[in-house]
Amino acid sequence: MISLLISILGIYFFVALGAYAKWHFKEELHDRSLILVSVYILQPFLTFWGLTARPLEPGIFEAPIWYLAIVLGFFLLMTPFGRHLFPDRKKRAIFLVASLVGNTANLGIPLGIAIFGEASVPYTTMINLANVLFVNTIGVYIYSSGRFSPKESLMNVIKMPILWSALAALLVNLIGWQIPDAIEENLKLGAYASIVIQLLLFGIYLSQVRIEHIDWLLVKTVGSIKFFLLPGAAWLLLQALSMEPFVKSVLLMELITPLAIANVNFAALFHCRPKDAAALVFVSSLFFLLYFAILWPMIHE
Template sequence: MQTLFSILGIYLFIAVGFGAKWAFKEKIDDRTITLISVYFLQIFLTFWGLLKRPIDTALLAAPTLYLGITLLSLILMIPLARMVFADTKERSIATVAALIGNTGNLGVPLGIALFGEESVPYTTLINLVNVFVVYTIGVFYYSRGEFSVRGSLLNILKLPVLWAASFAIILNLVGYTPSPAIDKTLMMGAYASMTMQLVLFGIYLYGIKLAEINLRLSAWVTSAKFLLIPLLTFGILQYVEMEPMVKGILFLELLVPLAVANVNLASLYNCAPRTVTAQVFLTSAAFLGIALALPAILKTF
């Protein structure tokens, strides 16, 4: 029940965005909100998360494995998506969407709900890895719908979040600790970023029409998210020596539904943002049912 309440509390802000767009229609400019979120507020979120506590090398096994499974899934998805989808934008979405999970806004609070506060160091570092996945692989594929390979690579370098994350890691490694005043400022920006991403998701959700949902793409993304990746993860974890709790956290972080960051990038690079929003919504709705069985699933580790 606590798991369900954690998820519903997050979904409340999605409802706020949906209601705001329903009430004010064109007065709300979703493109402007996207730019503010991606280019400004997410910098605060990145610094706050990466300076929260020292990076302990003993904790790096889980995020390293998370990255390895993500890259292995990407290698599998590239040829499969190329065979199934002819349209460049659809192929980009099919390749990368399922790999960008909501490890921050949903993964961190769910980790606390299921494993306690001792999960925070692991979920924080896994979310860090996911940030780099979002702003490297994610940017490359979502911008491929409108840009060449060279242009897509340049788009990665243009985003300030990647540079902010690199700088924050350097500060962490040299032992910098923000003062209480700076930490409070970063925290305010971080929570504003998380809230705005959820509200933005609700705004895009308002524009979805059931008749416009791409059923083939939706079936593909949902299957990849909740069948291919979990089965691959479960199989790999059987051969890895790791604490059961850490295995459970890793499995959870790879199972969480699509992140709102998918919508941000699809909107930023004009890669069918309404279509991507539908995928985020469908996986988020499906996860509500899966969440009820999560405690039983995680006990298998």
């Protein structure tokens, strides 16, 4: 439990650094420049390295497929309610995407290692790929549609380099090409830089959040779905599946991770109320610490 706490605190240390940097440098620190570097340059390194670090075995595809099915199912159910609850397109975009996009990479992967050991890495990596696929297609389209036309939103999806990076990584893995150690070290360097930049960006936007930026209707609806309805429905579904208990636990853990920092990145990239998104991520991250400590011992098999 101590190692788990250290892992979580280590993650938020970089968030605090980002907040301090924005507070100290103020307007000299251009957060949008970091967003562009993160999304279009560094995140493809993270995806490619994560998907080529280990050979992909057929058995590890079951968990990400079910993860994606559960998330897509909830997205379809939420869409009509979103139109009713949030007439504002930008708030509706945050509701539809943030509720479903968890922090499966920066928090989910180290959390899996701390709880289950390194045996969880292939599963958490593939579940994160499913999450990346969702947020970089449907997520990008929804966030973009808060400001852009449907055609422009579709083009924004196609422009996402992380999708092409994922496809390239899967191809490399499938053909069995062994990446030289020197190249892999450079990929790892870019991957770690991507994680750190994302955490710093979260802190930067968090430092600009004020109480008035917290939309309590968004907090209540997104929190109810992310921490109660989504994992509750998933838990009931998993009871009926013949999946190994270990894999079920990993999948459920990834579903209850707090909101992903990617929500802030894409909300900022497409001018879709990034401060609202940052406030939501912050509130969900605080709640997650207590929520996880109480809930996990009850559902962990």
